[in-house]
Amino acid sequence: MEIFRRNNVCFIAINNGIDSQDPNTLEFAPFINIMSEWYARDISKKVKTGIKTKGASGKPVATEAPYGYIKDPNNKDFWIVDKEAAEVVKLIFTLFMEGKNRNQIATYLKDKEILTPTFYMKQQDRGTAKSRTLNEENRYNWNKATLTRILQRQEYCGDIVNFKTEKHYKDKRNHYVDKDKWQITSDVHEPIIDRATYENVQRILKNAPVKRPNGYGEIHPLSGLMYCKDCGTKMHIRTIHKNGKVQHVTYSVNMPKEKPNTLNATLPTALMLMM
Incomplete structure (x- = not known):
């Protein structure tokens, strides 16, 4: 209230009966502020508890399905394969397993004029991309970071992976946490990539020795x-x-x-x- 007075601003809260220009109502303002803050924190805790419970049950807590999937129209907590985007995901994994690096794959996708995930989502009018203003010149500009995220997504094996980030108490921003803290539920939805291929890709990304399976899923x-x-x-x-x-x-x-x-x-x- 002091800030309002210093800046000659009249603040009126009708529901709480507060008028910054009426000294009689200002006596209760500090108590109302305390109660309001407590109420907001209580609601926040309940929301977090609800999200934790949902995530622990194997349901996705993400607001949008990852590239390659869409939410089931009949069940928002279940993902189904987006065939068009899934083919691109398969292509990326195939090219990587054939020995192409991420920069080469990015060039290949650009030459084939394949939309980046952001532009594809905007075209489909889905997620946060639908309200963003994008530079059309970048519609095919794939990059190493985007490809890395796709190659590392365990969801493509059919798993639900929750709580990969948490809000830091200092800066209130989301930070990635160690994998052992993730909530992983296996084989929930239809996989786009088989698990053996996914695990081999992770070994390549970590520069570990790799044994690629042959066409029949066996180690050569x-x-x-x-x-x-x-x-x-x-x-x-x-x-x-x-x-x-x-x-x-x-x-x-x-x-x-x-x-x-x-x-x-x-x-x-x-x-x-x-x-």
């Missing part, structure tokens, strides 16, 4: 055993399919541009290099 017996005879670099496996069958397997290494003699051998040649 030569995974992790092939090295380039010229540079000693571990070779990457790629299984080529045709008509649903394995046509051939390629082992290769990525060499710097100044070393153009990149080895790219089919399986028989690679086997000879092992011996």
Whole structure:
């Protein structure tokens, strides 16, 4: 109230019977302020408790489904696959497993004129993107950060992941918390990416040794055993399919541009290099 008086502002609260220009009503203002603050905090605690309970039950607490899913029109707490966006998610994982880095994938998607998630959501009139003003020149401008978020999303395995962030008591902003504090409920909705592929992608992102499964979901017996005879670099496996069958397997290494003699051998040649 003192601030109102100093700035010659008349504050009137009809429900509480307060008038900043009436000294008789100002005596109760501090008590009303205390009660109002207590009430707001009490409501906040109840809302948080409700969200915690919902999240613990395996229901998503996010306001919007991630790119690749939409909310079920008949059940807002259940996600169903958005076929168009899901195909893009599958493409991103496939390209990454084939050895392309995130910058190369971003260039590929831009060349194919595939909308970024934000522009796609705006086109679908969904989420916060629908009310945002976007620069149309960026509609195909995929970037490494966006692709990293997609590649790391465990929800694409069919899981619900809640409470990845929490509000810090100092700055009141949301901060990411350690994974062991997440609330994860497995196999809730239809997966877009199989779990083995997802786990291999996480190993690649962490620069850990990777054993890629072949077309039948099994670990290839030569995974992790092939090295380039010229540079000693571990070779990457790629299984080529045709008509649903394995046509051939390629082992290769990525060499710097100044070393153009990149080895790219089919399986028989690679086997000879092992011996």
